Amino acid sequence: MIRLTGIARVFRVGDEEVHALRGINLAIEQGEYLSIMGPSGSGKSTLLNVLGLLDRPNAGRYELNGRDVTHLSDDELARVRRETIGFIFQSFHLVPRLTAGQNIELPMVLAGLAPAERRRRLDRLLADYGLTARADHRPAQLSGGQCQRVAIARAMAMGPTLILADEPTGNLDRHTGQEVMAVLERVHQDGGTVAVVTHDPEIGARARRRLRLIDGEIAEDKR
Amino acid sequence: MITRDFIAFTLAALKAHRLRTALTALGIAVGIASVILLTSIGEGLHRFVISEFTQFGTNIISITPGRIQTHGAALGAVNTVRPLGIDDALALRHAPRVQVADPLVQGNVEVVHAGKSRRVTLFGTGPDFTKALSMRMAGGEYLPPDDPHAARAFAVLGAKAATELFGADNPLGARIRIGGERYRVVGVMEARGQILGFDMDDIVMIPVARALDMFNRESLMEIRVTYEPTAPLAEVEAGLRRILLARHGAEDFTITPQQKMLDVFGTILDAITFAVAAIGGISLVVGGIGILTILTIGVAERTSEIGLLRAIGATQRRILLLFLGEAAVLAALGGAAGLALGWSIALLLEFAFPALPVHTPWFYAVLAELSAIGIGLTAGVAPARRAARLDPLEALRGE
Numbered sequence: 001m002i003r004l005t006g007i008a009r010v011f012r013v014g015d016e017e018v019h020a021l022r023g024i025n026l027a028i029e030q031g032e033y034l035s036i037m038g039p040s041g042s043g044k045s046t047l048l049n050v051l052g053l054l055d056r057p058n059a060g061r062y063e064l065n066g067r068d069v070t071h072l073s074d075d076e077l078a079r080v081r082r083e084t085i086g087f088i089f090q091s092f093h094l095v096p097r098l099t100a101g102q103n104i105e106l107p108m109v110l111a112g113l114a115p116a117e118r119r120r121r122l123d124r125l126l127a128d129y130g131l132t133a134r135a136d137h138r139p140a141q142l143s144g145g146q147c148q149r150v151a152i153a154r155a156m157a158m159g160p161t162l163i164l165a166d167e168p169t170g171n172l173d174r175h176t177g178q179e180v181m182a183v184l185e186r187v188h189q190d191g192g193t194v195a196v197v198t199h200d201p202e203i204g205a206r207a208r209r210r211l212r213l214i215d216g217e218i219a220e221d222k223r
Numbered sequence: 224m225i226t227r228d229f230i231a232f233t234l235a236a237l238k239a240h241r242l243r244t245a246l247t248a249l250g251i252a253v254g255i256a257s258v259i260l261l262t263s264i265g266e267g268l269h270r271f272v273i274s275e276f277t278q279f280g281t282n283i284i285s286i287t288p289g290r291i292q293t294h295g296a297a298l299g300a301v302n303t304v305r306p307l308g309i310d311d312a313l314a315l316r317h318a319p320r321v322q323v324a325d326p327l328v329q330g331n332v333e334v335v336h337a338g339k340s341r342r343v344t345l346f347g348t349g350p351d352f353t354k355a356l357s358m359r360m361a362g363g364e365y366l367p368p369d370d371p372h373a374a375r376a377f378a379v380l381g382a383k384a385a386t387e388l389f390g391a392d393n394p395l396g397a398r399i400r401i402g403g404e405r406y407r408v409v410g411v412m413e414a415r416g417q418i419l420g421f422d423m424d425d426i427v428m429i430p431v432a433r434a435l436d437m438f439n440r441e442s443l444m445e446i447r448v449t450y451e452p453t454a455p456l457a458e459v460e461a462g463l464r465r466i467l468l469a470r471h472g473a474e475d476f477t478i479t480p481q482q483k484m485l486d487v488f489g490t491i492l493d494a495i496t497f498a499v500a501a502i503g504g505i506s507l508v509v510g511g512i513g514i515l516t517i518l519t520i521g522v523a524e525r526t527s528e529i530g531l532l533r534a535i536g537a538t539q540r541r542i543l544l545l546f547l548g549e550a551a552v553l554a555a556l557g558g559a560a561g562l563a564l565g566w567s568i569a570l571l572l573e574f575a576f577p578a579l580p581v582h583t584p585w586f587y588a589v590l591a592e593l594s595a596i597g598i599g600l601t602a603g604v605a606p607a608r609r610a611a612r613l614d615p616l617e618a619l620r621g622e
Contacts, residue, residue, distance in 0.1 A: 054534060054616045075538045082536020093531045093619065097239035107535045109228045154535070 001161070001193060002028040002051065007060035009046050009216075020046040021057065022216040028195070030161070033188040035207035036197045043216040045166055048197045052085055052164045053077045065161065082111055086155030088184070090167035092147045094139040094154075100146075101126065101135035104153045111158060125153040129183065145176035152183055156192075163187055165196045169203055181206060224541060233548040236521075237556075247517045248557035251599070254507030255561025255591050256568065261503045262587050263569045265496030267580030272488055275418055276481070279356045282454075283481040286315070286446040286463065290475055305471045306442030309371050309431060312349060314470060315446060318462040320454035323351040326371075327445040328434040334427055335400040336388045343384050344426045345401065347434020353412075355447045358423075363395045363410030366430055374430030378406040382414035383424035401427060402437045456480055510557060511598040514550055518606035522546065529610050530618030539611040546607035547600060554599020558592045565591075 009021040020043040028034065036044045049055035050062065053069060062070045069080060081087075094103045104125055108118045126132045129149045139147055148168060155163055165184060169177030181196075181203060188194045198204050212220035224232075237244045288307040312326035328347035333340055346352065350368040353360065361382060369375055378401060385394050394408045406429060415423035431443070450459040460478055467476050522529070529542055537545075566583060573581045 049616055052534070054619070075540070078533065078536050078538045081534060087534050089619070093527060093534075095528055095531070097235055106532075109232070110224055110532065110535060110537050110541065112224050112228075115225075115227075158536075 001030040001032075001065060002026070003061075003063040004050075005061045005063075007047075007050060007057045007062065009043070009050060009055065010058050019216050021050070024060070024216075024218060026211075026218065028193060030193055031188070031191055032209055033185070033194045033207050034196070034209035034211060035204040036195060036211045036213060037199060037201070037204040038213035038219075040199070042213040044197045044213045046216075047213065048164050048166055048195065051162070051195060052087060053081050082107060083158060084161050086158070086160035086163045088148070088151050088155050088163065088165035088168045090170040092139070092144075092151045092171070094147055094150060096139050099136050099138055100131055100142065100150045103139070103150055104131075104157055107154060107157045121157065125157060128156075129153045143176075144172045145179055148172065148176075148180045149183060152180070152187070156187065161193060163192050163194045165194070167198055168196060169198065169200065177203065229544070229548060230552075232545065233552050236545075236549055237552060240521075243517060244553065244556075247513050247553055248560060250510035250513035251507065251554050251557025251595050252510075252561035252564055254503065254510040255558050255595050256565035257506050258500055258503035258591050258594075259562060259565030259583060259588065260568055260572075261499035262496055262591075263565070263581050263583040264572075264579070265492070265499045266584055266587070267582040269489070269492040269496060270582050271580035272492060273485060276485060276488065278418065279481075280449065280452075281481055281485065282450050282452045283355070284448040284450065284459065284463065285479045285481070286448060286467070287444070287477045287479065288442050288475065290477060305475060307446060307476060308441075308443065309349075309435075311467065311470060312443065312446045313371060314466055315448060315463055318448075318459070318466050320451045320459050320462070321448055322451060323354045323447075323449045325349045325351045325355040325447045326431045326443045327352075327447055328431055328438065328440060329444055330434065330438050332402040332427070332437070334384065334388065336394075336397065339388055341384065341387050343381070344421075345434060345437075346426060346428045347431040347437075348428050349431055352428060355449050358415060359413040361411045361413040362393075363408070365410050366428065367409070369430065371430075372432050374432055376404065376406045376433065377409045377430065379410040379412060379428040380408055381412050381422075381424040381426035381428075383422065384427055385411045387425075401429060404433070404437065456482055507594070507598055510595075511554075511602040514553055514599055514602040515605065517553075518546060518550055518603055519609075521549070522606045522610045525610075526613065526618050526621040529613050530615050530621070533613070533615035534619060542613075543607045543611035546610050547603045550599045550603025550607065551596050552599075554595045554602075555592070557599075558595030561595065562588055562592060 004024050004026040007021055007024040008019070011018045011020055024047065036047060038044045046055060050057050057070070060070070061068060064080065065084065072080065095106065098106070101122060105118055105122055108121060126135050129152060131146065131149060131153060134142060134146055139150070142150065168184065169180055172180060184194060184196065185206070196203065196207060204210055208223065210220070210222045211218055286307070309326050312324050315321060315324035326349050330345050331342060332345040333342050348366065349371065350366050353365045365379055366374070366377055378399065380394055388394070388399070389397065394411060397408050399406055399408060412424070417423065448463060460480060463478055468474060532542060569581050569583050572579060
């Protein structure tokens, strides 16, 4: 499903060149559940951003679902993100003025789905993630775990094939974190491809496939 | 994105900062209100002046002796070789499509009756004076169609001249002295009021030939022609010119259609209206700067939201449109409030100062609202482009 060949990403910080990714080769199959771990600055978040088409590599080739997406235009990237990728962030990134329901609906609104179809999908998502009672609450009125569940429901709204989570439990206590991971794993069990970046070994160990990045290179790839 | 969702999203963003939205819209509202108010006064003035001039009708042509290149009033027969005479007026009556050609002399005389005397404006006219000026009689008849060169000594009094000289008595049939000559009153005019400061009631009319004798003049001051309202002005004007040229041999006269004077007035008054609207427009520009400022702040505050929208599939164009939409809605709200404000002040003015002519054409209202939206969009372009060009990743990080 995903094939990365020789992916490199270089940042310029002042006069210095920082090699965040050095010639990454990686293949991910449909339905895999993998964690990406590594020390700070090892390039794990950069890898996730490249996978999520938010960051462009300086070199290499990225194939997603059999299509070369390395050189797509900005608009095409936006379309691919909308239709095939779901993002989950450490800080949730919910829009504060919108209710939980409206936040979950947002990707469908941007995609121009008909209101009736949106309503149908929203009701299902709310039920699936146990948020029906919270649909009209604003993010400020929700707990951290609920916020992240809203974010996961939003990521799933367009039925993506690839779910990318960047430190999804970073802002949650241990217990809530485990709950959120359980929700994410259910997405995986339903057939979704899930990649989680984390520095928490306990969270990372839950994944069937575990990548370890050091200095922009894959140091370990355990299955 | 469906239009309805687009509008809902924009309104939600504006509703999230009610006070800020209200204050920014107020800036535009003040601008629109001042534009509406000033143009209302300008347009009111326009209508007032035009109505003063057109109460005699618009199908009037004034022919004056002397050749004047520019349109305007010709002051007497200074340079004419041939004076404009009563026979000229009689001849012009047969010009194509002409209804009335009335000779006119004007002067100031003393009118005496039963020991009372009063200085009034005298008009020497033909029998068609009332038709040419669409004036009505209050009593009696207007001057009869006598031989134009030897008319009987009959006079018609204006409403005010009649009451001043006769009080409650009926002046019809009474004998009065005008400029030392004896006249019999045959009619009294209906009150007409003032026209551009000239009292149309404090007047007396006598046959034009007698007035020429009284003032010892050879030439008329004016021949007033009215034509069929449907007739093309150029055709009427050409007909008049042809007849007078044939009689005079040279163009020693000036033909001034009322329509051309109105056009000149209209141009001047339009310029005034435009100038005051431009003054109001300055405050509109200030309102636009308010929108620019608030939107720039909004983009900075919502950087991470923009990043999120980009991550979940919004294109640059979509972000641009969302922020432009906010600017347009903000300006449209302000514009609508400004219209209401300007309109109510205009109505209040009309009520408080009935003498002040105020008129708000709906065309200006629509134009003002459209220009408000235009200004909002213009002000929104820079911040909206900044928002659209944000790198999604940078924006997501920028809290």
